[in-house]
Amino acid sequence: MFYFYNTLTREHELFTPGPIIRMYTCGPTVYDHAHIGNFRAYVFEDLLQRHLEAQGNRVERVMNLTDVDDKTIRGARREGISLDKFTARYKEAFFQDSAALRLRPACATPAATDPENITAMIAMIQVLLDQGNAYVAEDHSVYFRIASFPRYGALAQVDRDAQRSTLRMKHDEYSKEEIADFALWKAWDEEDGDVAWQSPWGKGRPGWHIECSAMATRLLGPHIDIHCGGVDNIFPHHEAEIAQCECVSGTQFVSLWMHCAHLMVNGMKMSKSAGNFYTVRDLRQQGWSGREIRYALLSVHYRMPLNFTLEGIASARQALHRIDEWRTRLEEYLANVPSHTSFSLEKCGAVNVRDFFTALDDDLNISAALGVLFEVIRESHRLLDQNALLPTEVRALLDWWYKVDSVLAIASDSLDGDIPEEVQKLVALRQEARFLKNWDESDRLRDTIAGLGWSIKDSKSEQKLVRQA
RNA sequence: GGCGAGGUAGCCAAGUGGUAAGGCUGGGCUCUGCAAAAGCCCCAUUCGUCGGUUCGAUUCCGACCCUCGCCUCCA
Incomplete structure (x- = not known):
């Protein structure tokens, strides 16, 4: 029984998976190295997927790569190289960093500029135009007509009328009917250089929101079970995705919206614009391992702001070391007194080991789950000291740990490598x-x-x- | 201004209308030639402040104080 907090309803809801769980997770914009704030979201999504799978579900997950937007175009121009070449570097880096954090790869990682995706976006925009949900502006850009979708604002729970007064019209958007209307297709201009695709409305490039909508529905169909991202994507990005997809499909786009809170540094939001950010490679150069970073990002509940500090990651290192020592003790015990009989362990001393998973069932309550893990560790050390565990019980305990680690993915890789x-x-x-x-x-x-x-x-x-x- | 999150020991952090999980740090002990490591044990009469409801509140209600986020590209 899974209970997850749904941003759409602002309530914990029972989640009952079908045979396949379709999951879409917003990926990075590849204009620079992703920072650990970005990776917090990906680690959270990885934990979610791994837990769903450990409980016997099949998950099909798609993560997009945004490889065309203002920042990628600007970056490529600044370096005088092609957009492809520029973004390829950061795609590569993203996958390396993801592997270091033990993120399981998505089933598909479509890029916005893949021809089949551009085609899908154009097709989607055409439907929106045909239905009156969109319009072509004077400059040949295409905008979504928010007035045509009354539910707009439901996810963020914003009142459009109340918003209106605070929005400011940008100079280059004078041709919009309404200030909040967003671009589906951006007409080419000088700044774009040779980055352009042909469309029925002239050459240009897709707007950010339509990328995700087109890729998500192309690969996962019109209805998705779980859609994740950071809280800052709620508005306007996910709001826009709902509007686009539901206008085209006529059915509910997403059942469950899950958003993780921000990562903070010294009490402030970490962001590229603020310049106060760590990348995975920064931390690894400082001697922190991928799994230590993973643990630090994982060990705070996803909907709580996480204040990242060096003290925090040092504490993660110690906690992991404690887990390693425990596992080693169990493995060494079994090396001496082998037992291959396996059975499903219920309790370790006074601790019900199932509680690890039931804690995660409840909106990924990682703190409670880790609490169970550490109680099991202490309890089994105590029992081992008293010689009060049977080999089959140690075997079962270790099997339990392997299942726990299939969700956490924090075990040490190898004990120490080769000794010279x-x-x-x-x-x-x-x-x-x-x-x-x-x-x-x-x-x-x-x-x-x-x-x-x-x-x-x-x-x-x-x-x-x-x-x- | 609108919307939202949060304030629990030195730090991080669960949780419940019935008297505070867990991790890190610190202290003690055990083991040990020494050292290191490891394991065990101990460490909040108290849960932002002030009121209220209640036999009883950290947990429910109200007010207030503080921190942070979103409302513009951002996980």
Whole structure:
């Protein structure tokens, strides 16, 4: 039983999936490296998809790439290269960063400039024109006629009449019937250079909102189950998408709208225009791993503003380390006392392990879910200390963790990678020195090994090597 | 001005009309040749302020204070 908060109704609603969940997530505009504020939305969407799938649902998700707009055109012109070449760089970077954050790729990542998408946009605009939902202005741009769609404003719950007085007419939009009407097709002008497509209304390029509408309906059909994005997309972007799609299809475009709150830095919204932003690559260069960034973005509920700080990501690192140690303990236990019997674990001590998933069922309550995880960790350590767990129970606990991690995707990749031969030799020497209780030699070797970038943790039976950060 | 989110320990953060999950930090203990690491234990008479309802409110109602976002391209 899923309950999700629907922006459209402003209520938690029961969500009952059909055989396939169709999901559309607004992707990046590829004019620069995406920042971690952008990635917060993608991590939230990834968590949502992974949880739906872990609960046995099939999800078809589409994420668009906006590769033509004012900013991409400006960027390409500034560098004197083609739009394609300019955006290709940032598309590539986006996929790299996404992989670092362990975002599962969407089923399709259509780009606005793909010929089939431009065709779909033009077709959609034509229908809107034919039906009187749009009009061609003097300059051959095409605008959506908001007056023709009374429900406009329902998602953002804005009253159009109240808005009117605060809007200002831009100089280049004088030909609109109403100030709030938005562009479906922008007629070519000097600034666009060679970026243009032919249309029945002359050469130009698509407006931003029609891109998503056309790509979403082309790939997922007229009705979508879940549509996600950041809160700043609610108005006007998603409002416009609803207007366009519902005028064309005559049916409800989206059942469930889910929006995540902003990421803040030092209490302020992170944005490119404000200049106070981190990119994934910035943080990775500073030594933070993708999964640490992922955890930091994941661990605050998606509808709460997240204040990103270095202290916060350091705390994420520690929490992950605790999880790693626990998993290692379980795996080492099973290496000694193997058990392949698998059964579905109900409880670990006093903790009901199912609660992890039921917490997420409730509008992705990640804090409660992580609370369950850490309670299980503490409880199983306690039981293991008392030798009160059976091998089959440890096996089941580990299987539970693998399922949990299919949703969280925060497990460490590999324990430490290959240990260099030189280090291995020194460790062997130290082993001998320790056997002879030659502590001076043992300490000297520990220092030497540390100089090579590996720290040693002695346990009763062995020397554990950990690569220094 | 209109719409919206939020104020819970040093930091992050769940939650409920019946007496405060979890993480990080800090302290203690265990283990240990030392160190490191790890594990366990402890750490809010109190939930922005002031009123009200109630046997009882952090949780419901009202007022107020503060922070932040959207209303223009933005996840």
